[in-house]
Amino acid sequence: MQRPRFHPLRLKRLYTGQLSSEAAQPAQSGTDQSAPLAALPPESGDQDGSQPEKWASHRPHFTEVVATSTSSSSGPAASMESSGAEAEARHLLRRTPISYLLNQAYGLWFFLSSFILTLIITRAFVNSHELYGIYAVAMSAFNTIAYIVAFGLEDATTTYVPRVLAEHGQAAAASLIRRLLLLRSLTLVLCMGVMLFALPALAWPFSLLPSSWTWASDLASGLRNPQLLHHITPIAFYVLGNGIFSLQTAVCASFMRMRLVFVIGSLAQLVQLPLSYLVLRLGSSVDGLLWMQALVSLASAAAFLIWQAPLLLQRGASYRQPLQPVIRLGLSAWLTNLVSGALLKQTVIILLGSFAVPLAEIGYFNLSYQLGHTASLLMVTGFGGVAGSALAAAFVGQNYARLARSWQALIKIETLLAAPVLVFSFFNASLIAHLLYQGYEPVGPLLALFLIFQILIRTLGTSIHQSTLYVVGRAWQVVLGQWISLLSLIILGIVLIPGWGPAGALIADGLAQVIGGSLLLGFLWRLLPERYPLGYTLRLLLALALAATPSLLLRPYNFPTLILAGLIYLAGALLLLLLIRPLTQEDLELLRSLHPRLAGYLRPFARSQSAGR
Numbered sequence: 229m230q231r232p233r234f235h236p237l238r239l240k241r242l243y244t245g246q247l248s249s250e251a252a253q254p255a256q257s258g259t260d261q262s263a264p265l266a267a268l269p270p271e272s273g274d275q276d277g278s279q280p281e282k283w284a285s286h287r288p289h290f291t292e293v294v295a296t297s298t299s300s301s302s303g304p305a306a307s308m309e310s311s312g313a314e315a316e317a318r319h320l321l322r323r324t325p326i327s328y329l330l331n332q333a334y335g336l337w338f339f340l341s342s343f344i345l346t347l348i349i350t351r352a353f354v355n356s357h358e359l360y361g362i363y364a365v366a367m368s369a370f371n372t373i374a375y376i377v378a379f380g381l382e383d384a385t386t387t388y389v390p391r392v393l394a395e396h397g398q399a400a401a402a403s404l405i406r407r408l409l410l411l412r413s414l415t416l417v418l419c420m421g422v423m424l425f426a427l428p429a430l431a432w433p434f435s436l437l438p439s440s441w442t443w444a445s446d447l448a449s450g451l452r453n454p455q456l457l458h459h460i461t462p463i464a465f466y467v468l469g470n471g472i473f474s475l476q477t478a479v480c481a482s483f484m485r486m487r488l489v490f491v492i493g494s495l496a497q498l499v500q501l502p503l504s505y506l507v508l509r510l511g512s513s514v515d516g517l518l519w520m521q522a523l524v525s526l527a528s529a530a531a532f533l534i535w536q537a538p539l540l541l542q543r544g545a546s547y548r549q550p551l552q553p554v555i556r557l558g559l560s561a562w563l564t565n566l567v568s569g570a571l572l573k574q575t576v577i578i579l580l581g582s583f584a585v586p587l588a589e590i591g592y593f594n595l596s597y598q599l600g601h602t603a604s605l606l607m608v609t610g611f612g613g614v615a616g617s618a619l620a621a622a623f624v625g626q627n628y629a630r631l632a633r634s635w636q637a638l639i640k641i642e643t644l645l646a647a648p649v650l651v652f653s654f655f656n657a658s659l660i661a662h663l664l665y666q667g668y669e670p671v672g673p674l675l676a677l678f679l680i681f682q683i684l685i686r687t688l689g690t691s692i693h694q695s696t697l698y699v700v701g702r703a704w705q706v707v708l709g710q711w712i713s714l715l716s717l718i719i720l721g722i723v724l725i726p727g728w729g730p731a732g733a734l735i736a737d738g739l740a741q742v743i744g745g746s747l748l749l750g751f752l753w754r755l756l757p758e759r760y761p762l763g764y765t766l767r768l769l770l771a772l773a774l775a776a777t778p779s780l781l782l783r784p785y786n787f788p789t790l791i792l793a794g795l796i797y798l799a800g801a802l803l804l805l806l807l808i809r810p811l812t813q814e815d816l817e818l819l820r821s822l823h824p825r826l827a828g829y830l831r832p833f834a835r836s837q838s839a840g841r
Contacts, residue, residue: 313394313395313624313625314394314624314625316393316394316621316624317394317621317622317624317625317627317630320390320393320394320483320484320617320618320621321618321621321622321634323484324484324614324617324618326484326486327481327484327485327486327610327614327617328486328610328611328614329610330486330487330489330490330610331481331486331489331490331609331610331611331613331614332607332608332609332610333490333610334486334489334490334493334494334610335609335610336606336609337494337497338493338497339606339609341497341498341500341501342497344501345500345501345504348501348504348505348508349363349504349508349517352505352508352509359513359514362459362514363514363517363518366459366463366514366518369463370463370466370467370470373419373423373463373467374467374470374471374474375565375569377415377416377419377467377471378471378474378562378565379415379558379559379562380557380558380559380560380561380562380563380564380565381408381411381412381475381478381558382474382475382477382478382561382613383478383557383558383561383565383616383698384408384554384555384557384558384561385405385408385475385478385479385481385482386478386481386482386613386616386617386620386695387557387616387620387695387698387699388404388549388553388554388557388620389401389404389405389478389479389482389483389617389620390482390483390617390620390621390624391620391621391623391624392404392547392549393482393483394621394624395547395624395625396545396546396547396549397545397546397547398539398542399542399543399544399545399546400545400546400547400548400549401482401483402539402540402541402542402543402545403545403548403549404549404554405479405539405540406540407551408475408554409472409475409540411551411555412471412472412475413472415471416467416468416471416472417468419464419467420464420465420467420468423460423463423464423467424460424461424464427457427460458515459514459515459518462515462518462519462521462522463518463522465519465522465523465525465526466518466521466522466525468522468525468526468529469522469523469524469525469526469527469528469529470525470529472529472532472533473525473528473529473532476529476532476533476536477489477493477532477613478613479536480613481613481614481616481617482613482617482620483539483617484614484617484618486614488532488535488536492528492531492532492535493528496524496525496527496528499524500520500521500524503520503524504517504520504521507520553701556703557698557703560698560703560704560706560707561698561703561706563707563710563711564694564703564706564707564710567710567711567713567714568710571714572713572714572717572737572740572741573597573737575714575717575718575721576593576597576717576721576733576736576737577590577594579718579721579722579725579733579736580593580725580729580730580733583725583726585725585729585730585733589670589729589730590730591668592668592670592671592674592730593674593730593733593734595661595665595668595671595675596661596671596674596675596677596678596730596734597678597734597737599660599661599664599671599675600675600678600679600681600682600734601682603649603650603653603679603682604646604649604650604682604685604686605646606646606649607645607646607648607649608642608645608646608686611638611642611691615638615642615691615692615695616695616698616699618634618638619631619634619635619638619692619695619696619699620699622634622635622699623699623700628755628756628757629757631696631699631700631756632756632757632758633758633814633818635692635693635696635752635756635758636758636759636760636761637815637818637819638689638692639689639692639760639761640761640764640811640815642686642689642691642692643686643687643689643764643765643768644768646686646687647683647686647687647768647769647772648772648797648798648801650679650682650683650686651683651769651772651773651775651776652772652776652779652794652797653675653679654676654679654680654683654776655776655777655779655780656779656784656790656793657672657673657675657676657679658672658673658675658676659672659784659785659790660672660675660790661675663786663787663790673731674730674731674734677731677734677735678734678737678738680738681734681735681737681738681739681741681742682738683769684738684742685738685741685742685745687765687769688742688745688746688749689745689749689760690741690744690745690748693745693748693749693751693752694706694748696752696756697748697751697752700755702751702755705748705751706748708747709744709745709747709748709751710744712743712744712747713740713741713743713744713747714740716739716740716743716744717736717737717740720735720736720739720740721733721736721737723736724736764810764811764812767808767809767810768805768808768810770804770808771801771804771805771807771808771810772801772804774800774804775797775798775800775801775803775804776797776800778793778796778797778800779793779796779797782796805833806832806833809832809833809834809835810833811830811833811834811835812834812835813834813835813836815830815834816830816831816834
């Protein structure tokens, strides 16, 4: 292998954003790395039979170059600093399980409270559907603007702050957080100025585009919408509060302090429900409702800032993280989220309209798409931010072995949490669609079709691959994978939609996301010493599929029988998992280092070493 040229700035950008003394520790000797978790496998190999020598040969130049260029920093002081970084990294990893649980509880409460809020608003506007349409337009504008002005800073925060915290202490992390808050605040103030004084002017460039580009004309019309302009002031303040709140949530995820998010976020949702009812009962209509949501958002952001003031005001940092790599990663994350969060679905809608698919069938596609994604995200919303922070903590000191084990463990946990809901929903898709959307019977088969791809996407671990590539400085590969996914969607949509309509659109979307996830896994294949847990995934899916077969015999027909089928499914899955035992002893060792009691509970589901061999 040809040795690359020594280029410190490139190394600085691609891996950690800084060349710290921890990274300078030579990696040739297994005895030099005394700090990694005890749960890590022996250096001689891993459970899939891969050898460290095989993957280590792909990147020896990095450790050699860094060790050579920073050899002056070695010694007792550097060793003490490295041990402190490893201790902080282990502390963050141990807090991951409880942070996930708190974030998951908040996510479920957010879904429930949002549903209740929708019921309150729709019943208040039952005699005036036009008012609800105005509110829907305003909220759509808020979501779009909030997404655009984010610029991926949340992803950058959960990637860089845990590493700076572990390697350089709280003062250095506080310095980075203050600058990120300042950057976000300046962006939001500029956005508010545009929204309040120049929003119609933004429609002019889009109106000059060809009329055949429906998305451009729709966007121009939306920016000139009189109802939107009438309510733009509360929307602007709502964007301000939400922007500060979301960045503070990412900060809490970086420190694994999700209890703060759970308390403030849950109280905000709890306060918002009765206030919404009261505002609507007093006749304040849409404008009053938007102002109420904006004020609650601003109050939540202020509560975060006050609660975290001791951290944010901490001084005496000995290290100052450069902002350039942080902003670069944020922009890469923004481009990635632009595809996955908006362009994929919007592209499908445009293709369906281009091939003159009836509006009713487009509606069936939309309902199937929403239900499928809801089932996929229901039990893994707690991973938002927490997974990225855990991976960043695992990579402290350029520890590829610990990063790989954390990556593999997160894939297994995500599969274990998401797959049961997806498999059960697949076997009962028609009934679920009938119970939720009576009169929309075609949604059932379309939902079952889309759930097949959601199972593949979730078990593939696409979101975990994305966070891992961010951590190791390969954000450009995530962007490349997502945009290839979008290109694949366009090609597949052109081929499948004319003949199969909404079913072809769902297949095209699902296959495109599978292609994108597979590319990300391929990028990581030669980088990490662990391999994708294919055996675990197949064993788990086999157990869940067998457990769901009684639903075919019971044929549930209403909500009570669906609950009964779900209970039988859970009992059958539990028994089959005890028989199949998808976990390994290495998994138990990792869990024991993070949460000993949880490892004890899961011991019956782990195979012995002899069975594993």
